[in-house]
Amino acid sequence: MPEGQFCNKKPVETEEELKALLGDKGGKQYYEEMLQLDVDSDKLWETVQKTCKSRTRTWLEICAHCGMCADSCFLYRVNEADPEQVPAFKIQSTLGEIIKRKGKVDNAFMRRAMEFAWARCTCCNRCSQFCPHGIDMGVMFSYLRGLLYSQGFVPWELKIGSGMHRVYQAQMDVTSEDWVETCEWMAEENGEEWPGLEIPVDKEDADIMYTLNAREPKHYPEDVAEAAILFHLAGENWTVPSKGWEQTSLAMFAGDWGACKIAVDAVYDAAERLRPKRIIGTECGHAHRASVIEGPYWAGRPDGRPPAEYIHYVQWLAEALREGKIKIDPAKRIKEKVTLQDACNYVRNHGLAKYTREIISYIVEPGYFVEMATNREYNYCCGGGGGFNGIGMFRKQRNVALRTKRDQILATGAKLVIAPCHNCWDAIRDLEEEYEIGIRWTFLKPLILSMAIVPDHLKPQEEDEE
Amino acid sequence: MASFYAFLTGPAFVISLLVFFVGLSVRLVRYFLGLDWRLERVAYRPNMEQGMKGGLWSIYKWLLPFGTAGWRAQPFFTICFFMLHFGAVLVPLFLIGHNVVLEENFGFSLPSLPQGLADLLAVLTVIGVFFIAARRIALPEVRIITTGYDYFILALVALPFITGLIARMHWAGYDFWMICHIITGELMLILAPFTKLSHIALYFASRWQIGADFAIKRGGHSRGACFPW
Structure with missing residues (x-):
């Protein structure tokens, strides 16, 4: 069977599709459909030829099979030194095979590759520090995730996650209205204890534009309040955008590069609209990766930099403590x-x-x-x-x-x-x-x-x- | 026999060197032409100075025995590795016998190592190859990624050294061993650009790239260009 109703090669683009996919509890039907999903070998090979250039090909070719990466990988160590957890083995037997076979791989191969790409590598990049050739298998696994995603072989939750970014420009169903309401609510809720506390939305030319993780407004609104109180305490002139506030990217985990661009463009648009001196992101690792490190490239910025200085929360906090803004x-x-x-x-x-x-x-x-x-x-x-x-x-x-x-x-x-x-x-x-x-x-x-x-x-x- | 020897040390020698140097140069050029700032997501050009620093540092650190956390984590392999590579790089270039042939064909030669030191380096190389091969068999984490091709590469490197050392002993059959030595040596030169031995050049390319990657994109501006390898 070719494409399933839920498991297919198309990204989730509408709220309706997203809700239907969410309704498939635990991805039961989704994974059943995946068993039948065809591999479009021609398209896979065409993508590889277009996107797998000298860096990655050289990595795969000159890997000396020395195994120095084994001990660097926490998943190898924690799985009792299972040889099938050696990073070089993991990448050679997945991405390496796809290239060797010119994309002619079958459904079972792709499902195995999916398990390797999402359950045997967290893209932490630690192996790159231990390879004499500087081969970064985390980078290659991220690339492999993109190939798998484009063929529909992606875990159910991440198909939903990247769909969320496409539909809501956030990793969860938090709309712009929900977000602005949360800001008002949190400012009000804490106003008594903190007179004058504000969460200024869409203020132009502020010193700081703050971006965050959708789960903060969705599940931990007190985190939004805490950020606001700390900026208030430090006497910062700050703002949050009504659109482009979501900094994270489940799309990056999914390998949905199209959605990655959508997500980061929204943040950069906000920065260009509001012209803050700096952007500060919340206490999140992958959000920083997505919007500060990788984001400029998804947005097509040749200098590799975001449109304004974009720092992590810990950088701002260190500065605020150093300068005595917070004592x-x-x-x-x-x-x-x-x-x-x-x-x-x-x-x-x-x-x-x-x-x-x-x-x-x-x-x-x-x-x-x-x-x-x-x-x-x-x-x-x-x-x-x-x-x-x-x-x-x-x-x-x-x-x-x-x-x-x-x-x-x-x-x-x-x-x-x-x-x-x-x-x-x-x-x-x-x-x-x-x-x-x-x-x-x-x-x-x-x-x-x-x-x-x-x-x-x-x-x-x-x-x-x- | 004499004319065959002359062919091996004359035209065949020149051709082998040509294939080796031109082949590896082409591979290097193709590597760098194939880099793509969009695909790798590394803005090389606008940050070239920082990238160069990080790239060269990354190459340099990994050339030092025990110079990196990676080398220090695997002392046995590191010793074998450097035993192999010191000889494999220095002996072919600076052996007095090789320089004589170089002088005959090209009219110039490189400085020569003292013969005793060259002998020692060659022996260490063979020992290094032996233990690296043994390690491939002994350790499950290396065995699983080892293929016949890996042993072929090890043999390709070891044979010129083994035959060269035997010839050096001037035992019976000197001519035979010398011819074996030249053939295997030239074979290694000719095959280098087309096999994993291309790492002779591509090591520098790949190491430069990851060093530049960390220096430009992955933190160089806050930790400095030199990643703590």
Whole structure:
């Protein structure tokens, strides 16, 4: 059978299609249809010829099969050194085979490749640091995901995710109206405690335009409020756009490059419309990757830069603490063992390790911060990166993957983990749920808010009068 | 026999070198012409200075034994690797015997290594090949990615060294071993551009690219061009 009703080669373009796909609980029919989905070999080979050029072909050709990548891969280590988890094997037996066979692969091959692309690689890129030839298998797996997506072989949740971006310009069904309402609600809700608190929408020429993750307005509106309060506390002139506020990209996890462009164009349009001096993104790793690191290229910007300086939340926070815009009450500094999760997407892949450590130096009493063994650029993935967290059919593999981080955290002896990334935060929450090691985990925003000194003029009036 | 030897050290030698150098140069040029800032998502041109720094640093660090976290993570392989590569690079270029043939054909020669050192390097190369092959068989994580082709490449590298060392002993059958040495050596030169041995040149290209990638796009502006390899 060629195309299924849900599982097919077409992206989800309308709200109706999206709702129908969502209605197929757990992707039951979707995955049944996938068993019958034809591979369009000609199209696959044509795409490879157009998009697989000297870098990737050389990587596949000169790989010396030395196996130095094996130990670099946390999925290899955590799966008891299963040879089928060696990065070189994983990529050679999937992407390498597609090229060798000039695209003439069958349905079973593609389903196996799908399992490899989404359950055996989180695109953390750590292997690239251990290959003498500098072969980056995370990059190749991301490329492979694009090929698989274009042929309809993509996990159900990610087909939905990229559809969300196409339909709502957000990874969840949060419309522009929903978003603006959430802003008003949060400003109002916290207005009593924080007189003068505002969430200015679509203010032109502000110093800062803030972008975030749709799950914040959808599931954790207090996160939006916390961001607002911290900007308020720091005295920043800031705004959020009514359109183009969603910074994340499940489309990137899905390999839906068309939707990636749609998503990032929306953010850049907002920046061009509102002309902020800087854009600041929320505490999310892949959102930063999608809108700051990869985004300029999807948007076709030849300089590889976003239209305005675009920084991660940890960069802004480090600056605010450094310059004293936000002051920490020394009595409230953390006085228990605490460790830090480095998110691959902005640490290994964007060099921001120093900013999180600078923040730590302001908020943790000296002597209480414990680094995980192998950290910064050499950190391990949380276990849920690259979309792994959200894929039901690979939940078992994901839960095994979490053991790396579990053991790293246990080795620090810390009971508190700072995780300034949505994906890492989720993975650490899930590992506590799964393995019950008795830890707490947190974003930076609530932590800072709980220890910041509030200047008198920002406190509620009644308190002053009393 | 004498004329065959003359052919091998004359025209065949020149042709082998030509294929080797022209072939590898073409591969390098094609590699760089094939780079595409849109596909790789790396803005090479506007950031060339930063990219160059990162690229050269990435090449340099990985040329140093134990110079990177990767090399330090695998000490046994690293030692075998450098044993193989020191000899494989230095002996063909700087052996006095090779320089004599070079002088005869081209009228110039390179500086020569002391014979004893060259012998040692050649022996280490063979030992390196042996342990790398043994490692392929012994370790499951290497065995699974190993193919016949990998052993062919190892043999292609080892044969000129083994035959050369035997000839060097001046045992009986010197002429035979010398001819075997020249044939296998020239075979290696001729096949290099068309096999995995193309990494002789493409190593520099691939390492440059990943170094430039990290320097330009993946954090170079905040961590500096030099990635902590």
